[in-house]
Amino acid sequence: MSALQDLPCAEVVQHEEVPAFIAARCLMGKGLGFVDAHLLASALVSGAALWTLDRRLHDAVAELNCAYAEAH
Numbered sequence: 001m002s003a004l005q006d007l008p009c010a011e012v013v014q015h016e017e018v019p020a021f022i023a024a025r026c027l028m029g030k031g032l033g034f035v036d037a038h039l040l041a042s043a044l045v046s047g048a049a050l051w052t053l054d055r056r057l058h059d060a061v062a063e064l065n066c067a068y069a070e071a072h
Contacts, residue, residue: 032057036060
C-alpha cells in the first residue's frame with residue numbers, strides 16, 4: 001500500500017471548470033461524458049499522458065496530444 005503513496009498525483013480540475021474546458025476544446029458532440037472530459041482536463045493540466053480503450057475518449061486524447069505512447 002505504501003507504494004501507491006509514492007505515485008505522482010494528477011492535478012484536480014474543479015467540476016465548475018469542466019464546462020468551460022469542453023467549450024474551449026470543442027469537445028461538445030464528440031460522444032464524451034462529463035467524467036471523460038473531467039479526466040481529460042486533469043491529464044492536460046497535469047501534463048500527463050492518458051491511456052484508454054474507449055474509442056471516443058482516445059480520439060479526443062489524440063487530438064489534444066496527450067495520448068500515452070508505448071515505447072517499442
